[in-house]
Amino acid sequence: MPPVLIGRDVVLADFEEGLDNGSGAPGRLMQVTGARGTGKTVILTEFKRMVERRGWQAISETASAGMAQRLLDKLRPQKGNFSFSFEPTVSVMNVGGSLGSIHYEKTRLPLTLREAMGMRLNELEKHGGGLLVTIDEAQAAERSDMIAIATAAQHLTSEDRNLAFVFAGLPSMSSKWLNDDVMTFLRRAQPERLGDVPLNEVSQALADTFYSTGITFDGEPLHIATQATSGYPFMIQLVGYHIWRRAMRRIGDVNSGNIAVTAEDAKLGVADALSCLGDTVHGPELDGLSPIDKTYLLAMAQDDGPSSTSVIAKRMGKDVRYASIYRMRLIEAQVIEEKGYGRVDFAIPYLREYLREHAAYIRMTLGLPDDGTYITKS
Structure with a gap:
């Protein structure tokens, strides 16, 4: 968690209003989307803190195979004779007297999950509490798990x-789950899209946070740091941390007198932050894209600013219609964004610079020519 949560007042207020307004309020069923590094996990953690201050319980899961079963395990009563499982069995007597068993289908899970949540709520509601369930990286969930969770949520809400319930994930989450006919209930989820933080808020937050540790951060050093973040939430954390670390290495002891961040501290800290951003955001983001998506981005990276979609297509050796398919995919994933008619630019800060720095390696892994051309395979 960052020491200060900035630029998220609206989404926090929407969630708190939902808690205040009771069952069925829009803010109690929410989908939070955003590109990597925009603070989705941070928001879920803050939601957890908010409900716990009200005497609620929070159960958090990150989507992967078996998610619904893990939720069941967390909800299983610690005392008593209750037993829940993903594939419950009942004992039956076969012909001849031997003991056998019958396995229910996985469609039994929604009802079982509903029962487990209902039993937990029976205890919590006696004391005025409630239950928050958060799912992170929901775009990676298995369909059977999402059906189970959505079905349980729908019945308990009614x-x-x-x-x-709060579901968080990449923008692809919306098209993947909200258009699924079996999960129409999730279409009612209040959408909250996380974007960049205004630079004036970034500047104030950095100055205040450093001041709280006994260090002055203003003037040119603060300007360097603020501009370097581009308002990108994860970069704000990285820049703040690495500049603070650089300053502390130089200062040694905050009790030694007047202490201030220098321009050199800021420049070195920004360089450290950029290196970390490439390893933790840019690399994983590219790993999740198709070869042609990457080729499209390499073609964009030749420009210093917004790129013409027709020029990108030409660099790829394809027609505009073909290139537009990948343009729309990348916009939906919030890797790039529209910048006026027929033009796009990178939505993730410093991705252009990362692509340029690693272009030779990326071209080699894609099997592209080493001469800078971007001819794709059909």
């Missing part, structure tokens, strides 16, 4: 239980 029963006016003190319950809140």
